[in-house]
Amino acid sequence: MSAFKLHTGDELYYEDHGSGSNTIVMVHGWTSSHDMYVKPVEILEKYMRCIIYDQRGHGLSTSNEDKMICLDTLAEDLKELIDGLQLENICLLGWSMGAMVVMQYINNYGCKGLKKIILCDMSPKVVNDEGWEYGMNKLKYIPNKNVKFDKAQVFSLYKKFVLKTDPSLNNRSCDEVNSYIKKKISSITPGVLKYLSKSMKEADNRAVISKIDVPFCYFYADPGSIFLPQLSEWYRQQAHTEYEAISFKGTHRFIREHPDEFAQEVIRQVV
Numbered sequence: 001m002s003a004f005k006l007h008t009g010d011e012l013y014y015e016d017h018g019s020g021s022n023t024i025v026m027v028h029g030w031t032s033s034h035d036m037y038v039k040p041v042e043i044l045e046k047y048m049r050c051i052i053y054d055q056r057g058h059g060l061s062t063s064n065e066d067k068m069i070c071l072d073t074l075a076e077d078l079k080e081l082i083d084g085l086q087l088e089n090i091c092l093l094g095w096s097m098g099a100m101v102v103m104q105y106i107n108n109y110g111c112k113g114l115k116k117i118i119l120c121d122m123s124p125k126v127v128n129d130e131g132w133e134y135g136m137n138k139l140k141y142i143p144n145k146n147v148k149f150d151k152a153q154v155f156s157l158y159k160k161f162v163l164k165t166d167p168s169l170n171n172r173s174c175d176e177v178n179s180y181i182k183k184k185i186s187s188i189t190p191g192v193l194k195y196l197s198k199s200m201k202e203a204d205n206r207a208v209i210s211k212i213d214v215p216f217c218y219f220y221a222d223p224g225s226i227f228l229p230q231l232s233e234w235y236r237q238q239a240h241t242e243y244e245a246i247s248f249k250g251t252h253r254f255i256r257e258h259p260d261e262f263a264q265e266v267i268r269q270v271v
Helices: 033-046 072-086 097-109 151-165 165-170 172-185 190-202 207-209 231-238 260-270
Strands: 001-005 011-017 023-027 049-053 089-095 114-120 214-222 243-248
Touching: 001 023, 001 072, 011 033, 011 231, 023 033, 023 072, 023 097, 033 049, 033 260, 072 097, 072 190, 089 097, 097 114, 097 190, 097 207, 097 260, 114 260, 151 165, 151 172, 151 190, 207 231, 214 231, 214 260, 243 260
Parallel strands: 023 049, 023 089, 089 114, 114 214, 214 243
Antiparallel strands: 001 011, 011 049
């Protein structure tokens, strides 16, 4: 309901719901928006203050497409938002790419002012290699710096991603799927998708997990995640603080599929 102006001049759209001694800041994923959390917030706002926002280049937030946007950029944006709104006693929750942003935030700024971390269905390293099997499905990354993202390329990239993460679309006609995808990407800056896709594929935040010095929790989808459920045990082995793993039946989009169940689990974790 408000616009937060960054030092770059870009603006982040955010909504501030509820009140109380506990605050939760929820960070959405790649090609998503604050809308991911609207339904859970209808429950959560009765128990805590809830901040949901659109990351730059997504939803109603602006972005200068000429800038190289990466996970560091989004982590800095998050820091500015937290400091600018003078938030304290925060549970920082990130889903999908949003969890990567949370990890990058911890790497860059630590856990000061945070009460709890909740990572949702995301690996600290999405690309698999000989020493890592907990990335996204069987994703392997071959960089191509010369690719220019036009509308057709953005459409193709997002279609591949959404068909992996939302199996329900497999039951729809090709025209229905294409219409859905066009609507979803209409509010997203193509250049932002390009830079963030590259940044996520190059990121390795495995060492960050041992830096978490507040309780943290991993929410994951089982059996429909795009990541192996064994990733939850890897997090447990790396944790140097209180840790809990919670599974949700469904797909990578379990927050949309089970908003009430998700909200109740967040309440149990935070309040």
